[in-house]
Amino acid sequence: MRGARVAFMACAALFLSGCNGVTHYSPAPAALQEKVDCRAGTFEPSPLVTPPPSVVDAMGSVPQGFVPVDVVKCEPGGSGIIPPGTKVVERHLSGSYGPLLAALAETSDHQDGGVCPAMGVLIPDLWLVNADGKAIHVRWPTDYCGFPKPGVEKALDALTVSSTRTLTAVAP
Numbered sequence: 001m002r003g004a005r006v007a008f009m010a011c012a013a014l015f016l017s018g019c020n021g022v023t024h025y026s027p028a029p030a031a032l033q034e035k036v037d038c039r040a041g042t043f044e045p046s047p048l049v050t051p052p053p054s055v056v057d058a059m060g061s062v063p064q065g066f067v068p069v070d071v072v073k074c075e076p077g078g079s080g081i082i083p084p085g086t087k088v089v090e091r092h093l094s095g096s097y098g099p100l101l102a103a104l105a106e107t108s109d110h111q112d113g114g115v116c117p118a119m120g121v122l123i124p125d126l127w128l129v130n131a132d133g134k135a136i137h138v139r140w141p142t143d144y145c146g147f148p149k150p151g152v153e154k155a156l157d158a159l160t161v162s163s164t165r166t167l168t169a170v171a172p
Contacts, residue, residue, distance in 0.1 A: 024107035030060035030136035036127040038074035038090040039167045059137045068097050074125035088167045093159035103151030109144040116145035123148050
């Protein structure tokens with residue numbers, strides 16, 4: 001019995017040691033842009049493919065004081081970095097944005113040397129628009145494997161689709 005308890009404790013310690021070294025961070029605030037651009041043709045595949053630097057540099061967290069009056073979710077017709085000519089669906093969402101802002105404010109996780117599944121998840125582009133029509137391209141909080149945390153999708157599901165249009169992607 002004592003040997004089984006020691007073995008259990010050793011396995012538990014080994015399992016829990018995988019959780020050590022997790023750090024939390026928030027990306028820099030997103031750059032204010034002239035408008036939403038679902039046609040740019042780049043989504044944020046995670047964690048195996050990285051979007052072009054021009055897109056990554058403008059993406060970020062919600063800047064302090066930014067008040068959205070519209071939320072736009074851009075979804076590709078396919079998967080991965082979408083090629084020119086692919087259809088993109090632009091959905092405008094309305095409702096109470098408080099839960100979405102709270103979910104977007106959650107920190108992301110990072111762990112050096114953690115074990116993660118070898119798969120990718122396509123994270124839809126998400127834009128917030130203010131009363132002046134200016135937009136920010138926000139990053140979803142992710143776990144240490146680079147997968148989106150569930151809070152953003154849950155908050156988006158609680159919103160109502162106010163309009164939808166289909167666009168054709170252009171080269172990034």
